[in-house]
Amino acid sequence: MQFPAVSHAGSDGLRGFVATSLHLLDNVRAHSSNCLCIKSCAGASAALTTACCNARSLAGHLPICAAWRRRQAGMNMMTELLSSYIPIAIFIGIALVIGLALLIAPFAVAFKAPDSEKLSAYECGFNAFDDARMKFDIRFYLVSILFIIFDLEVAFLFPWAVSFGAIGWFGFWSMMVFLxxxxxxxxxxxxxxxLEWE
Structure with a gap:
């Protein structure tokens, strides 16, 4: 299909542009029942597509390109939603790069000289001198469970302290009961x- 040329010259430029757009849309309407703006401006610029829709609206006709407008609005909303995840994607990428670098660096630059001291237990626990499946004191588990309980208590205290001004006295006494x-x-x-260690 041949698109008629749009002229913007002269005092009747806008009137001629509107008439040309209406003529173009009427021709396309005879060939398709879909959204006229999309069909008529296929291969044309986005500005001309918008102009076609606006011209049809200025002429007092029904919004025949409502589907096209909804599609454009949906694409804009999707673009905004995806752009909000860009900082998260950058953060994940940096974290992966740093993590891989820290995993690879010891193999690349570390001086490997194992001895008995390096193979011994570090800071706590028992020395690995026998079978790894040997039994040891249950107090290890008990201390770790108690630590987790009071560590979670601190995790509840931080948001409570930050929002203390908004939750009022009810939030205050709720935390007091919890403590x-x-x-x-x-x-x-x-x-x-x-808590006693023998």
Whole structure:
């Protein structure tokens, strides 16, 4: 299909442009029942497509390109949503690069000279001098569980302290009850000797 040329020269430029756009859309309407703006401006610029829709609206006709407008609005919304994830993608990429660099660097630059001291247990635990499946004191597990409980308590305290001005007295006394329950549990395990190491 041949598109008629659009002229912007002279005092009747806008009127001629509107008439030309209407003529173009009427020709396409005879060949297709789809969105006229998309069909008529296939192969043309996006500015001309918008001009076709605007010209048809200025002439007082029904919005025949509503589907095209909805499609453009959906594409713009999708672009905005995806652009909000760009910082997260950059952060994940940097984290992966740093993690891989830290994993590869020891093999590339480390001086390998193993000895008995380097193979020994570090800071805590028991020396690895026998079978790895040997039994050891259950207090290791007990201390770790107690640590997790009170570590989670601190995790609850941080958001409570940040939002203290917004939650009012109800939030204050709710946290006091929570801390009271934890304190009673701490006293109970202390009296039972859970924190004593023999």
């Amino acid at each position: 009271l329950v934890l304190t009673i549990g701490f006293i109970y395990e202390w009296k039972k000797g859970a």
